[in-house]
Amino acid sequence: MRDYLRLLKFARPYSGTFLLASLFMGLSAIFDGATLAMIVPLADKVLTNKKIIIPSKIPAFLSDFIDKINNMTPELLLKYMAISIVALFLIKGIVGFFQSYLMSKIGQAVVRDIRSKLYTQLQNLSLDYFTQKRGGELMSRITYDVRLVENAVSYGATDMVYQTLQVVVYTLLTFFIYFRMALVSFTLLPLISFPIIKVGRILRKLSKRSQEKMADINSLLYETIIGARIVKAFNMESYEIDKFNNANRDYYKISMKSIRRLLFLSPLTEFLGCVAGILVFVWGGKEVIAGKVSFGVFGLFLGALLSLIRPFKKLSQVNSLNQQAVAASLRIYEVLDTKPTVVEILRPDRLTDFRDSIVFEDVWFSYGSQPVLNGINLEVKKGTVLAIVGRSGTGKSTLVDLIPRFYDPTKGRILIDDIDIKDYSLKSLRQQIGIVTQETILFNDTIKANISYGYARASEKEIEEAAVQAHAFDFIKRLPDGYDTVIGDRGVKLSGGERQRLAIARALLKNPPILILDEATSQLDTEAERVVQEALDKLMEGRTVFVIAHRLSTVRLAHKIIILEKGVIAEEGTHMQLLAKDGLYKHLYQLQEF
Ligand SMILES: Nc1ncnc2c1ncn2[C@@H]1O[C@H](COP(=O)(O)OP(=O)(O)O)[C@@H](O)[C@H]1O
Ligand SMILES: [Mg+2]
Structure with a gap:
């Protein structure tokens, strides 16, 4: 229930429109009842020229009205009826238009709002969120789940109000004209609704599973579209097709299962409804023959009773629509409720110009349980080049990712001009940093x-x-x-x-005054690399540079080189100093490993 209220929260800004739409729906339902009531004068007067007899006690103005009709000639009544039927349909059409228009408007507006909220949230979330979540799953949130909510809002809410109003109108009508018989008929109702409730429960479970499968399908699609080149390079087309077809088949199976249940429900309720209807029919028929009720009035009673079946059926479908939407909205809220991990302080400084130095002070970092950086201490003076060397996977990219605050250290601080970078606004910090990566x-x-x-x-x-x-x-x-x-x-x-x-x-x-180059040339062939390197040299001029390079020439000219090994700085110094040391750097240098 709480979840359902949260779903409704999306529609709250439109409660005024919804109220107006509900008013139109109320009118619509009343006109539906009035249209059905036309059967009374038609059957009792126009066709048979008898009298209308209503068994229940009715208010005076209505009995006067019925007396008037009873005293009219069939010809005159026919004329009146023709006019009122045309008028009724005209009004019903206009009311129906506004009702649907307003509800669709709410549905579309809600979808627009949610999509925009989700997208804004995705833009505001920190980078770690995207490495943890599957891209396809996130897309699924914005497309599939949002549509489920739309369905619930525009169709679900319409039916919920409109069909309920219809139930009210028809129920009142039956009690109004034949109290005793209505009472008996309504005790039969649970008989019909029991299977609806039962199957509804099963459907809910199935729909949850089908949505999970849909997310799988989306995810596979997304990955293989992004990775089309890799799929081809590794001749994995048929593997991917198999994987996709499996998910596709699962989705089909689950969908068919729900459809079977859903389709089974309809004839079942109709049959039960018919059995109950026949009982009433036989009883009522006897009363008509005995002259206790006129044929037209009994017809109206039966008509109202039968008209109740459809709204009830619709309401049970609404229930499943709503269940799906609640599940979808839970997943939407899961995204909306996620807090960014990298946040600004309340009143951040602006980093306007970088003047002196960048300092790492005992910086630790891990993505999950696995530690990646273990106590990095480092100072880079303005205008100098720091080269970071090390085997693959030792945390070089992670180290430079901390400078623009793509992630925050788990322990320790990074200072720019003696101020913790967490105290600067993200915007001003990132404004000072340029990044070129291999990808x-x-x-x-x-x-x-x-x-x-x-x-x-x-x-x-x-x-x-x-x-x-x-x-x-x-x-x-x-x-x-x-x-x-x-x-x-x-x-x-x-x-x-x-x-x-x-x-x-x-x-x-x-x-920008600060530049990060993360293996910017590593994926290029020698010729392309030469041109790009020249451009990079231009770019580096007069800037403070963090360069992760696999090329010796770049590294050799750096003012300082650090060698990362298992998340700690194993060695540091200039090229000459490090060679003289005869340590890891020299080893890597001889292997040409960077
Ligand atoms: N987004 C991430 N989530 C979890 N682990 C990661 C993530 N990015 C990198 N890692 C892990 O952190 C370690 C360091 O990675 P990285 O900094 O990219 O190394 P390098 O750039 O030196 O090759 C690796 O073991 C890698 O598997
Ligand atoms: Mg890297």
């Missing part, structure tokens, strides 16, 4: 937009200048639309070296 992420946009990413104010001239400096001008010139060429998802239409040069141009344009 450059570009967006499916123009060259121009990719270079000026994060710096929308850049002029054409500045962009071109950055491109020239990054040695990117030559290849951009050759592209069909030059700077306006769209480069495909993640820049697939460019070579690795070209992508790196765009990343360098991007960093040049940003012009």
